[in-house]
Amino acid sequence: xxxxxxxxxxSIDAITAGLASVGYIxxxxxxxxxxxxxxxxxxxLIEGPAGVGKTDLAASMARYLDVSLNRLQCYEGxxxxxxxxxxxxxxQLLYTQLLKEKLGEVMDGAGTLNAAFDKxxxxxxxxxxxxxxxxxxxxxxxxxxxxxxxxxDEIDKSDEEFEAYLLEVLxxxxxxxxxIGTIRAQVPPLVILTSNNIRELGDALKRRCLHLHIDFPExxxxxxxxxxxxxxVSDALLKQLVEFVQGLRDLDIRKRPSISETVDWARTxxxxxxxxxxxxxxxxxxxxxxxxxxxxxxxxxxxxxxARADASAT
Amino acid sequence: xxxxVLTDFIRAxxxxxxxxxxxxxxxxxxxxxxxxxxxxxxxxDTLRCxxxxxxxxxxAHDRLFDLYFSRQPVPQSEPxxxxxxxxxxxxxxxxxxxxxxxxxxDETAIAMAMExxxxxAGLQEIRFSTQVSYYAQQMMKSLGIERLxxxxxxxxxxxxxxxxxxxxxxxxxxxxxxxRAREHAKQxxxxxxxxxxxxxxxxxxxxxxxxxxxxxxxxxxxxxxQKIAKRLAVxxxxxxxxxxxxxxxxxxxxxxxxxxxxxxxxxxxxxxxxDRAKIVAVCDVSGSVxxxxxxxxxxxxxxxxxxxxxxxxxxxxRLEDVGDTLETDDFAAAMDKIVNSIGMSSTDYGQSLSDLKxxxxxxxxxxxxxxxxxxxRSNYGDPRLDLFREAAARVKRVIWLTPEGxxxxxxxxxxxxxxxxxxxxxxxxTTIKDLERILDEALSRYQ
Numbered sequence: 002x003x004x005x006x007x008x009x010x011x012s013i014d015a016i017t018a019g020l021a022s023v024g025y026i027x028x029x030x031x032x033x034x035x036x037x038x039x040x041x042x043x044x045x046l047i048e049g050p051a052g053v054g055k056t057d058l059a060a061s062m063a064r065y066l067d068v069s070l071n072r073l074q075c076y077e078g079x080x081x082x083x084x085x086x087x088x089x090x091x092x093q094l095l096y097t098q099l100l101k102e103k104l105g106e107v108m109d110g111a112g113t114l115n116a117a118f119d120k121x122x123x124x125x126x127x128x129x130x131x132x133x134x135x136x137x138x139x140x141x142x143x144x145x146x147x148x149x150x151x152x153x154d155e156i157d158k159s160d161e162e163f164e165a166y167l168l169e170v171l172x173x174x175x176x177x178x179x180x181i182g183t184i185r186a187q188v189p190p191l192v193i194l195t196s197n198n199i200r201e202l203g204d205a206l207k208r209r210c211l212h213l214h215i216d217f218p219e220x221x222x223x224x225x226x227x228x229x230x231x232x233x234v235s236d237a238l239l240k241q242l243v244e245f246v247q248g249l250r251d252l253d254i255r256k257r258p259s260i261s262e263t264v265d266w267a268r269t270x271x272x273x274x275x276x277x278x279x280x281x282x283x284x285x286x287x288x289x290x291x292x293x294x295x296x297x298x299x300x301x302x303x304x305x306x307x308a309r310a311d312a313s314a315t
Numbered sequence: 316x317x318x319x320v321l322t323d324f325i326r327a328x329x330x331x332x333x334x335x336x337x338x339x340x341x342x343x344x345x346x347x348x349x350x351x352x353x354x355x356x357x358x359x360d361t362l363r364c365x366x367x368x369x370x371x372x373x374x375a376h377d378r379l380f381d382l383y384f385s386r387q388p389v390p391q392s393e394p395x396x397x398x399x400x401x402x403x404x405x406x407x408x409x410x411x412x413x414x415x416x417x418x419x420x421d422e423t424a425i426a427m428a429m430e431x432x433x434x435x436a437g438l439q440e441i442r443f444s445t446q447v448s449y450y451a452q453q454m455m456k457s458l459g460i461e462r463l464x465x466x467x468x469x470x471x472x473x474x475x476x477x478x479x480x481x482x483x484x485x486x487x488x489x490x491x492x493x494x495r496a497r498e499h500a501k502q503x504x505x506x507x508x509x510x511x512x513x514x515x516x517x518x519x520x521x522x523x524x525x526x527x528x529x530x531x532x533x534x535x536x537x538x539x540x541q542k543i544a545k546r547l548a549v550x551x552x553x554x555x556x557x558x559x560x561x562x563x564x565x566x567x568x569x570x571x572x573x574x575x576x577x578x579x580x581x582x583x584x585x586x587x588x589x590d591r592a593k594i595v596a597v598c599d600v601s602g603s604v605x606x607x608x609x610x611x612x613x614x615x616x617x618x619x620x621x622x623x624x625x626x627x628x629x630x631x632x633r634l635e636d637v638g639d640t641l642e643t644d645d646f647a648a649a650m651d652k653i654v655n656s657i658g659m660s661s662t663d664y665g666q667s668l669s670d671l672k673x674x675x676x677x678x679x680x681x682x683x684x685x686x687x688x689x690x691x692r693s694n695y696g697d698p699r700l701d702l703f704r705e706a707a708a709r710v711k712r713v714i715w716l717t718p719e720g721x722x723x724x725x726x727x728x729x730x731x732x733x734x735x736x737x738x739x740x741x742x743x744x745t746t747i748k749d750l751e752r753i754l755d756e757a758l759s760r761y762q
Contacts, residue, residue, distance in 0.1 A: 013357070033360040040349050041342060046368075090580050200620075201549050208336050212368040 005188045006068035006147040010039045025054070025061035026218075026225045034213040035062065035191075044171050044192035046156075046202070046210035052259020053215045054226075055195040059152035062191065071142040071190070072152045075159035081166055085176055087135045093128050129180035139170055143186035151190040156206075157199040164203055172209060218260065220247050226260060231267045241278045242267055246290065248307045254296040262290050280308050321347060323439055325366070327379050331510030333372045339365060355384065375510075382506045412459040414466060417488040429499045432457045438503040442511045450500040455493060463489060517542075524745045525607045526718065533647075536747070540610065543751045544617030551592075551621045551758040590682040592761045593624035595710070597671065599689030600658035601631040607718045607744060609650050611688055614750055616641055621758065626678045629653050630667035632660030636675060662692060664730065665699035672702050676709075683710040684757045687738075690719050691731040698730040700737070707737040714757060715741040716750075 009019055016032040038045045047055045063070035073084055111117040136144065142151035156164065170176055171192060175185040194210060196202060218226065223243045227234065234242075243263065250257045258266075266289045275282055283304050291297045321344060325335050335343075343365045350361045359380050367376040416425055436453035463485060470482035517539050520532060528536060567583035575581075596615060598608045608629075615625060629637045635657055640649045679685060685706060691698075707713045715738045717724070717731060724731040735741050744750055 029356070030360050030364070033357065034364045037346050037349070037361060037364055041345055041365075043342065048369075090575065094575060094578075094580075200552055201545075204334075207368045208339060210368075211342075211364050213364060214370060214373060 004147065006066040006149075007039055007188075007191070009066060010036065012036070019065045020058075020061055021229075023061050023064045024229045025058065025065075026222055026229060028218075028222065031058065031213065031215065034211055038191060038193075038211055041211070042174075042189055044194055044210045045213055046194045046196065046207065047213045047215055048196050048198060049215035050217065050257065050259075051197055052257075052261060053217055054260055055215060056152065056154055058215075059150050059193040059195075062193070063150040066148070066150070066191075068147055069141075069145055069149045070152060071138040071145075071149055072154060073138040074154045075156050075163070077158060077160060079159050079163055081163075083137055084163070084167075085137050085139045085170070086178060087137065088129070089133045089135050093133050096128070131181070134178070134181070140176060140184065142190040142192075143174065143176060143184060145190065146187060148188040149190045151192045153192065153194045155197060155199075156194045157196040157202060161203065164206055168205055168209060217247075217250055217257070220244060223247070223260065223263060227264055227267050230264045231271060234267050234271055235276060238270065238275060238277055239267070242270060245278060245283070245307055248303075249290065249300065252300060252303060254291065254299055255293050256291070256296065258290040265289050278308050280305055283308050318344065320352075324362075324379070324383050326439060327383055327506045327510075328366060328376060330507050331375045331379055332514065333367060333375050335366055358384075379506060382502065413455075413463045413489075413492060414459070416458075417463075417485070417492070425495065428458060429454070429495060432496070433499055433503060438500060439507050441500065441504050441508045442515075443508060444501075444504055444512070446508075447497060447500045447504055450503070451493060451496040454496040454500065458492070458496075460489070521748045522746055525610050525747065526745075528606070536610065537613070539747065540613050540617055543747065544614060544620075547618060547751065547755060547758065548620040550755070551761075590711075590761055591624065592622045592758055593680070593683045594622050594626075594757070595678050595683050595685050596625070596627040597634070597667075597685065597687045597689075598627065598629050599631065599662060599664075600629045600654050601660075601662045602658065603692070604688065604690055604718055605654050605658055607716075608688055609654075610747055611716070611744075611750055612641060612650065613646060614747070614754065616646065618754070626675075628671065628675065629657045630670070631658050631662050632666065633657075633663075634667040634670035634674075661694050662689075663696050664689070664691065664693040665697040665702075668699045668702040668706070671706070679706055679709040681709070681711055682761075684712045684714065684760070685710045686714045686716065686753075686757070687734075688716045688744075690717050690729065691715075691724070691734060692728045693730050695728050698733055700733055703734055704737050712740075712757065712760060713738045714753060716744045716753060717741070718744060 010016060013029075013032045013036045016035050017027045017029075020027040020032070034045050037043070047058065049055060059072075060070055108117050108120060111120050138151070142149045153167070156167075173185075174189040175183055177183045217223075220243055223246070224239055227239060227243060246258055246263045246266070266286065269286050269289050270278075270282070273282070273286070284301075287297055287300065287304070291300060322340075325340050325343065328335055343362060346361050346365050347358070350357055352358060359377070362380065363373055363376050367373040416428055432454040433450075435457040436450055438450055438454070441447070441450055467482050467485045467489075470478040470485065472478075516535070520528075520535060520539055523532075562585040564583045564585045568579055568581070569577065571581045571583055572579050594615065596612065598604070598612065600608050612627060615622075615627070619625065625638065626636070627638050627641060628634050637649075637653050637657070640653060643649075715731070715734060719729070719731075720743055723729065724735075731741065740753075740756075742749070742753060744753065
């Protein structure tokens with residue numbers, strides 16, 4: 002038997018260390034969930050606000066295990082044709098045209114209509130074979146020999162029908178293509194579903210998955226994340242800027258800054274050669290963190306207090 | 316025993332409104348087998364990952380986990396306990412007899428004995444706080460209180476000073492043991508019963524007349540309303556498109572297959588698009604109806620997940636748009652403001668309808684469900700049936716809700732019987748359940 006890519010997943014601590022090695026700062030909960038998902042062969046459903054690194058976890062897992070990442074982005078109207086497989090109609094059509102004459106030759110020998118028909122049926126499978134099968138992310142993930150990470154992103158944006166359909170695929174890790182038969186995953190993929198809670202997911206799906214809720218990180222973890230991505234930032238600045246962002250998230254704004262925005266901000270500040278936060282600096286770079294004009298205005302009066310609180314804290 | 320610990324924990328979760336399916340219970344057992352009981356933090360993470368599937372469930376889970384596993388002796392300390400039980404069972408008493416415990420009662424032994432007595436008394440069935448004493452008694456019984464009392468009586472009868480002192484010591488011991496048993500039962504109640512009690516209270520609340528609700532119920536009512544709203548949301552946030560398989564959409568099919576030389580590989584079927592729900596609420600906020608209106612609007616505005624379009628108007632003498640106030644302000648404060656500013660004049664349905672026509676007629680369209688909430692008592696003014704008829708013709712459905720019973724309709728200045736022919740439904744609402752049913756029905760029309 003070939004080696005699977007899942008071998009490093011021996012313990013919870015190993016997972017935390019492994020993820021750290023590819024730059025993802027994990028938590029106890031996240032590592033536990035991955036460990037369980039691997040051992041119980043269950044998908045993980047990750048919920049949480051936008052920008053806390055849900056998608057990034059899947060990408061990091063793939064990098065850590067060195068297996069392929071198959072990503073399925075969900076949207077309204079997504080159907081199995083785009084998620085699972087499709088027949089290459091165009092190619093089929095082209096081949097029929099090209100083979101027309103050949104077909105005539107082959108059929109030549111058949112005297113009666115019945116004989117011709119019998120002959121034809123013996124060729125039919127040609128056109129419904131894997132050559133003409135266009136695998137989409139779900140099927141691709143199933144066919145990986147070493148295992149893979151299957152990321153089903155923003156499942157809450159898909160329709161209910163698709164959700165129900167997914168249940169079938171995820172419970173057995175097999176798919177049925179009527180013309181070919183059942184394709185079963187030799188090594189089940191590690192499945193990660195993410196949801197931003199746009200709509201309430203069906204109970205059945207939730208029951209079948211392990212559930213992980215990721216919230217915005219605490220100051221300490223966020224510092225570690227920024228440190229991992231922007232190694233050049235000084236300790237003092239790092240502490241200040243993370244505290245500022247954390248304070249920002251407590252305010253009543255439309256979109257709270259995500260982790261990646263914190264990282265972007267850290268890069269921006271570094272570019273501007275900032276060594277510590279001051280009011281003016283914050284004001285001029287606030288648009289990196291906040292993407293709504295109304296948010297920037299709402300925060301405006303708090304900038305002074307937030308920036309000052311940081312200064313006194315350091 | 317280890318299995319039992321998990322089963323009981325799941326039972327506790329279920330009583331606290333965390334829904335755990337059999338499949339999940341099996342998953343939990345497997346996960347625990349993998350993780351073990353030794354590391355409590357790890358166990359917490361594991362169970363929470365497998366069993367709790369939403370932030371509220373996670374919260375309930377963490378609370379119960381602390382309660383439950385703080386008193387649960389870790390199953391690994393099992394073997395010595397079994398030895399003990401085999402020793403004492405020869406005496407015909409339950410393991411860890413009260414007398415023995417009193418004499419050489421070290422903490423763990425007492426805790427183990429309490430646990431076992433609790434199991435024997437069926438403590439996991441506890442539902443109400445009033446049952447605590449009863450279960451404590453039962454536990455004492457299974458701990459062998461009779462033998463202790465027998466000993467005590469005998470010591471008394473000896474009438475020696477030594478005997479007296481011993482008896483008093485025993486009385487003290489009994490007291491202490493009883494209070495420990497009570498404590499144990501109480502904790503069990505918090506684990507298994509508190510959720511059930513809450514559910515019971517909610518059931519009662521759902522059936523209580525809205526006009527009879529107390530101020531202190533308001534907080535709990537809010538929670539209940541949220542729950543109902545969620546239930547409705549889950550039910551009605553279903554797909555909005557319906558495929559009419561069987562009816563070919565010729566135009567779409569041709570367009571889709573133009574690339575294949577018009578050979579129809581890809582068939583497109585006709586679809587009927589469902590209307591998005593829109594609700595226009597017109598509420599009488601004069602004294603007699605205001606209480607019901609409060610809950611109705613509370614429920615309505617909790618529904619914005621399913622009904623993105625809600626417009627609401629309040630009136631007594633004149634009619635005003637209150638949608639903005641309700642959406643921006645804190646609900647309770649907004650409601651008070653509305654009742655105080657609009658609800659103080661004498662009710663005039665005719666005037667309010669003409670205000671609606673003058674200023675907000677465009678709010679009514681063919682996908683609207685118009686819900687009127689009022690008792691129809693218009694102080695003998697002109698009810699303006701013509702306007703109401705016109706409104707009814709513009710919208711999809713008209714529902715009239717009134718807090719009064721049917722026998723009161725038409726009595727005195729009530730105009731309900733005259734409005735009735737223009738409504739699809741006219742119903743009395745008294746409880747929050749009634750409101751749920753009505754909204755459920757109204758939303759089903761958009762399926």
